[in-house]
Amino acid sequence: MSSPTLAMSSPPARAALWRHPLFRPLAALALLLAVAAVFVPGFLHLEIKDGRLYGNLIDILHRAAPLMLAALGMTLVIATRGIDVSVGAIVAISGTVACVLVAEHGLAIAFAAALGAALLCGLWNGLLVAGLGLQPIIATLILMVAGRGLAQLLTDGQIITVYEPASFFWLGAGYVLGLPVSFYVVAIVAGLTALLMKRTALGLFIQTVGINPVAARLAGVRTAAIVFFVYVYCSLGSGLAGLLISSNIKSADANNAGMLLELDAILAVTLGGGQLNGGKFSLAGSLIGALIIQTLTSTIYAMGVPPQVTMVVKAVVVFAVCISQSSFWSRRSA
């Protein structure tokens, strides 16, 4: 099968480096790190203590992990012209299920049940969007509203704290070969997804659906099945993100876990060069987008500015990126 090359215009050899689709996100990340290094002394400092790497950069990688997982799923959803606003609610559901079950039934059952719950959420979203043909934003809005209610129902509105088994905390707070486990989780998920997109026709199909769903269907692409798949995939990623978060904070907060994560995931996709109108996506770009968001947050914390101010910066960035992507400019120059 051919690799997806439809809209990702593979740059000809003579094209300048700055024409590369990943150039802008990477440049933004580098610029942000440079600013952080200037304003926060020792921001880029790394050291090895007890065989583990320590430093702000590792911390950013670690904290960005749930967002990166959600952003990977959101990338594929947006590539089919969809949107999934239930990501945060699914994080809350999966974290809650794991924390409720882990003490009594052990790690394996808790993790399986949490991912199973996320899978069910994905099937529900997929059914509404692909089966019933509802607008994606409304279809997923239903789970966004009701999902947190369901999670609170499981915990009776309490925050569930987990004390044992200690192995539960390994996923979100453990280290392997000096790097946090969450980093490996993201690497494996991203690697498998990239393989699936590049080595099978799935990536091509997803792009076709995003570029023109009607034409795709007439050309024999099973549009509904593709759309169904991306919502299930996005939910599973969010479920895994929920496991990482609850394992890291050793508790499940049905009301606040993953709050506004869907917005950050959409922002990450936009920053990474994904088109919100579908058809054009970049998994690597979205991962860099997630890192940009986390670097921004960490920098603002380290500078001692109230963390809520990040919202203003994020808003300005979204406006700037969207306006720069707008067809307004190409029409003018044409």
Added chain:
Amino acid sequence: MKRLLSAPSFTAWVSVVLMVALFIAGASSYTGFGSTQVVLNLLIDNAFLLVIAVGMSFVILSGGIDLSVGSVLALTTMVAAWLLQVARWPAELVIVVVLLGGAAFGALQGLVIHVFKLQAFIVTLAGMFLARGLCFLISVDSITIDAPLFVTLSQTQIPLFGGAFLSPGAVIALLVLGLGLWVAHCTAFGRTVYALGGSEASALMMGLPVGRTKVAVYALSGFCASLAGLLFAFYMLSGYGQHAQGVELDAIAAVVISGTVLTGGYGYVAGALSGVLVLGLIQTLIAFDGTLSSWWTKIVIGALLFVFCAVQRLLSLKKAQS
């Protein structure tokens, strides 16, 4: 029966029937539920939501969506509180300034949506972040309001028949609803909004002022959001950046439940009232019951959203087949 089902106003009537049924269910199950004051309290407690839902109706009728309304509400309470308490501006001036500010914020979003041909959803999402963030730039803490005009408006009870009363906020909300009805059904602007939601391309070819209307719709929604912010400030007597989290979802839910079609072009502004009252009744029922916890509200609203969306979708599919 078949004619009833295929009538375009079917889902709009369903919400009215649902509202009456919820009220009768409450009145027959709980003593004290059936009093006039309980109904009026629904209006008093949800006055701000009604105002936002009227603005949201226009946006959704035009085929768009506005996710920034909850944040604009919070920003309004914050700016009003700061101007009153810290800058010591006169209350009347503050009211005018925040209302104009809200309309300007909405108009700016509308301009970005129209000029740059961006999706309303992403632009207003950024607007939502921006307004919330600006709240915290003013102050991360809540600011108590003690301006005499605000306190008076907060405590005044407008007596009606038989000892029942309404708050000034609820009266303002009902006036906004009436004004919204007039604009939607009796003005050229209202008809353009419906045409725009039906098909933007056709509206453009008919020579309707598409751009101007689009910007005006978002300005109207911003204005309604800041007016709702003032009502909220009367109600809470404070400005706070955490006020009204998720109100945009409640407003969208109210509009959908009232039978307005989310793709635009079809629905009634009057439905804002039945939608908001259904949401309010569910909350009141759960509060009266006492054994059900507050999260049941979210689950029930989610389920209602699902049922209404699914029914709308199935009805439109049926129409397409016949």
